[in-house]
Amino acid sequence: MRAILTYHSIDDSGSPISVSPEVFRAHCAFLASGRVRVLPLVDLMREGDTGGDAVAITFDDGFENTGTVAWPMLAAHGLPATVFVVPGHVGKFNDWGGRRVPGIPHLSLLSWDALGQLVMQHATLGAHTMTHANLAGLDASGIDEELDRGHAAMVQHAGVAPTTFAYPYGGTSPVAARAVRARYEFAVTTELRPLRSGEDAALLPRLDMYYVRSPGALEAWGQPSFHARLWTRRLGRQARAWLHPSAGRVA
Numbered sequence: 001m002r003a004i005l006t007y008h009s010i011d012d013s014g015s016p017i018s019v020s021p022e023v024f025r026a027h028c029a030f031l032a033s034g035r036v037r038v039l040p041l042v043d044l045m046r047e048g049d050t051g052g053d054a055v056a057i058t059f060d061d062g063f064e065n066t067g068t069v070a071w072p073m074l075a076a077h078g079l080p081a082t083v084f085v086v087p088g089h090v091g092k093f094n095d096w097g098g099r100r101v102p103g104i105p106h107l108s109l110l111s112w113d114a115l116g117q118l119v120m121q122h123a124t125l126g127a128h129t130m131t132h133a134n135l136a137g138l139d140a141s142g143i144d145e146e147l148d149r150g151h152a153a154m155v156q157h158a159g160v161a162p163t164t165f166a167y168p169y170g171g172t173s174p175v176a177a178r179a180v181r182a183r184y185e186f187a188v189t190t191e192l193r194p195l196r197s198g199e200d201a202a203l204l205p206r207l208d209m210y211y212v213r214s215p216g217a218l219e220a221w222g223q224p225s226f227h228a229r230l231w232t233r234r235l236g237r238q239a240r241a242w243l244h245p246s247a248g249r250v251a
């Protein structure tokens with residue numbers, strides 16, 4: 001099985017964007033065990049489905065704890081990861097659009113200096129729009145502006161021209177996917193499933209590790225219980241989306 005793994009914040013709040021440091025430490029130990037190969041995102045996708053079990057690790061939003069808590073654990077095992085950065089909020093907080101969301105912790109985001117330190121430690125930076133905009137709600141010019149301003153800021157402040165992109169909130173549309181495809185080699189969504197052969201490079205699914213945070217859940221990788229867990233979570237998310245169209249879109 002091949003998959004792209006999603007983390008947001010590594011903290012003890014128990015929120016829908018959080019995985020605890022204790023669980024993350026266990027995840028790192030499993031990922032470093034050799035059971036599954038861990039590749040940089042671009043390498044995983046370029047390899048295709050010929051190489052057997054493999055994953056890529058991604059972090060959305062660039063929380064400060066990605067640098068202070070997660071990165072030391074990843075680095076201890078030599079595990080690569082991509083961090084999707086929101087330039088308009090770098091060094092600030094995750095109050096996208098100036099709004100805080102009930103149940104979501106108000107968290108510091110990494111500064112440009114801290115992001116630069118991560119790059120020196122071989123982190124890959126990816127793009128996540130300029131302001132964490134939901135591209136599904138924007139017209140073509142609005143999408144272009146979010147993508148181009150975000151990209152220019154990454155180049156200016158981090159000295160990095162990203163080749164990967166994550167849709168904020170998983171929000172996409174045919175227009176958005178076309179604009180992203182024209183700018184980035186690979187783009188990831190929040191569609192909860194492993195990779196299949198022949199994926200659209202601009203609309204890649206991921207596995208949100210929030211749904212795999214129970215003890216032993218990730219260690220069941222590839223087993224029927226692991227697939228059953230994903231299937232159950234996917235159904236739950238679909239039901240919630242149907243009942244509350246804006247619910248669950250927090251990161």
Ligand SMILES: [Zn+2]
Binds near residue numbers: 061128168169251
């Ligand atoms: Zn996000």
